[in-house]
Amino acid sequence: MxxxxxxxxxxxxxxxxxxxxxxxxxxxxxxxxxxxxxxxxxxxxxxxxxxxxxxxxxxxxxxxxxxxxxxxxxxxxxxxPCVLNFFTCVADVQESVIEDSRSALGQMKGDAK
Amino acid sequence: MxxxxxxxxxxxxxxxxxxxxxxxxxxxxxxxxxxxxxxxxxxxxxxxxxxxxxxxxxxxxxxxxxxxxxxxxxxxxxxxPCVLNFFTCVADVQESVIEDSRSALGQMKGDAK
DNA sequence: TTCCTGTTTGGCAATATAGCAAAATAATGG
DNA sequence: CCATTATTTTGCTATATTGCCAAACAGGAA
Known part of the structure; x- marks a missing residue:
């Protein structure tokens, strides 16, 4: 850089x-x-x-x-005030993290055969 | 809180x-x-x-x-990708800081009489 | 002035973050 | 298996951030 x-x-x-x-x-x-x-x-x-x-x-x-x-x-x-718009996107990011942990849990269950 | x-x-x-x-x-x-x-x-x-x-x-x-x-x-x-939207607003904040320093300079010039 | 309320600043200890180098891990090709 | 390449983790020191307390500062009222 x-x-x-x-x-x-x-x-x-x-x-x-x-x-x-x-x-x-x-x-x-x-x-x-x-x-x-x-x-x-x-x-x-x-x-x-x-x-x-x-x-x-x-x-x-x-x-x-x-x-x-x-x-x-x-x-x-x-x-x-536009910094408030950040928060909407931040919520999207948080959603995606939650989905990740859900699918990670799914993986774990699948692994334990 | x-x-x-x-x-x-x-x-x-x-x-x-x-x-x-x-x-x-x-x-x-x-x-x-x-x-x-x-x-x-x-x-x-x-x-x-x-x-x-x-x-x-x-x-x-x-x-x-x-x-x-x-x-x-x-x-x-x-x-x-919505985090990229942040950057537009960040540019607005940066603009306002520049304007502040300009008006601060104006103040100084005005003060020095 | 002195007092009082509201706010900022300075000092300092605790915690968090950054970045390099070296060691550890992972996948691939002999 | 060993060697190579790509990446991550660990260990460490340097730097930055946080938050409390105490001291300083700025009006306004008595």
């Missing part, structure tokens, strides 16, 4: 990395419903607020969410 | 994790074109074959690609 190609895929992988955490996927789903402040999300998630704040800054750094300070609170919103 | 919800998002994040690496994104793109054996991919990527093999097993474990042994070689194929 030449350096240009490598840079190309590194940039794309940064966005996948940002989404590659259960808490951050939850945040994306929740922000798809409505804007939320850090305290709201912290209570829903049940982790330390500093942890949630760090997750939010990762999503923001990737360009997936936006923040807006109003008074003492910071409200986050989903900036790029 | 209750345990069931956590499990739900952990399962989804596994698929994002599998895609969250430049080499693995390259592999997905390449397998979208045609099937490839490990040696092919290793030469294109320019890493150790054991490294490429591990990336392939991660993608396979996530259910994204399939393998088929023919003789002494193992050919890999893209199993769930």
């Amino acid at each position: 030449d350096p240009t190609t490598r840079t190309y895929y590194e940039a794309k992988s940064r966005i996948f990395k940002a989404l590659a955490h259960p808490t951050r996927l939850f945040i994306v789903d929740e922000l798809a419903r409505r804007e939320r402040c850090v305290l709201d999300l912290t209570e829903m998630i049940g982790a330390d607020m500093s942890t949630v704040s760090k997750h939010l800054s990762i999503l923001k750094g990737a360009g997936i969410i936006d923040d807006e300070k109003r008074g003492t609170q910071v409200f986050y919103t989903l900036k790029i | 209750d345990p069931t919800t956590r499990t739900y998002y952990e399962a989804k994040s596994r698929i994002f994790k599998a895609l969250a690496h430049p080499t693995r994104l390259f592999i997905v793109d390449e397998l979208a074109r045609r099937e490839r054996c490990v040696l092919d991919l290793t030469e294109m990527i320019g890493a150790d074959m054991s490294t490429v093999s591990k990336h392939l097993s991660i993608l396979k474990g996530a259910g994204i690609i399939d393998d088929e042994k023919r003789g002494t070689q193992v050919f890999y194929t893209l199993k769930i």
Whole structure:
């Protein structure tokens, strides 16, 4: 892979990395419903607020969410809703994994003669 | 987050994790074109074959690609082509990041009076 | 100013991931 | 059987990510 190609895929992988955490996927789903402040999300998630704040800054750094300070609170919103389309395909992938394990089980039964 | 919800998002994040690496994104793109054996991919990527093999097993474990042994070689194929749809949206996210940095630059220029 | 609430940042230990090299495994052809 | 080719697994070190705590920071109210 030449350096240009490598840079190309590194940039794309940064966005996948940002989404590659259960808490951050939850945040994306929740922000798809409505804007939320850090305290709201912290209570829903049940982790330390500093942890949630760090997750939010990762999503923001990737360009997936936006923040807006109003008074003492910071409200986050989903900036790029198309990431939700990922989830449909992810469900397809999960389906295929389930089918695989079913057919693997079938194989095992067949093997035990 | 209750345990069931956590499990739900952990399962989804596994698929994002599998895609969250430049080499693995390259592999997905390449397998979208045609099937490839490990040696092919290793030469294109320019890493150790054991490294490429591990990336392939991660993608396979996530259910994204399939393998088929023919003789002494193992050919890999893209199993769930919809992951390619991700890439369009990823491009949108990248666009928005570029716009952000442009407007940040504008801010700076405006600030320096 | 000081206090209070909401949020971010820094430090640090635990865990996970990446990649190379060497050893192990698999299929094929003498 | 042995040798060869293609691939995977193991062992290891280096690097990155995670999450808590404590400290710092930013408004707003008294």
